[in-house]
Amino acid sequence: MEDILEKVEEKRKAGYIEVWAAFEVVATSEEVSRSAMEKHLDALARVEGVLVYERKLGETKQIDPKPFKVNEAFSTIAEAKFLVKDLPTLVNVCLAYAPSAIEVLSPKELRVKMEEVQDIANLLAGLMHKFAAQGVGGIVIKAR
Known part of the structure; x- marks a missing residue:
């Protein structure tokens, strides 16, 4: 744990942008929804110029399937905190990983x-x- 905290502090000092993001995955089974979310967050953590230092996987819930035109639908929501090296990397993460919401935690400017x-x-x-x-x-x- 100390190792990741040192890396986080190092990236902050280097001017990385600190971000909180929420994600949602919808699938036709509980297992697929949860597994897909885990893979999604793992992939985000492998992006060059991104350091994921916290992730919270929410419970998977059955939701209304009508909007998705399927018989059953399950949603898994997750939150992650991470640092990105620059603004283009943040935009790329938004386009490639489609967070439901983003909050830039730091810097202020x-x-x-x-x-x-x-x-x-x-x-x-x-x-x-x-x-x-x-x-x-x-x-x-x-x-x-």
Whole structure:
């Protein structure tokens, strides 16, 4: 435990962004829901530039299956606290791991380099192109 606390303090001093996030997984069985959430949090912990230092897995509950058009649905909610090296990494985590909610715990202010803004803009532009290529989004440009 002391080892992780030392790493957390080291990352804070290095200017990492400290984040609390909530996640939800819905599946058609209790086991799959819980297992998927555990794998999801494990994958987040393996992201370069991310240090997960706390995770809480909530109980899995049966929920209304109608919105998901299945016979049964089970939800597992989890919370995690982690540090990310920079703003582009935080945006990437949000896009790739789809938290239900995010709270930036520290720092109170953040100075952003133009290179980071460019990285974020390119990440979002690339995502829009992926959506468009799949036929599920994008921007329609009309010739007049």
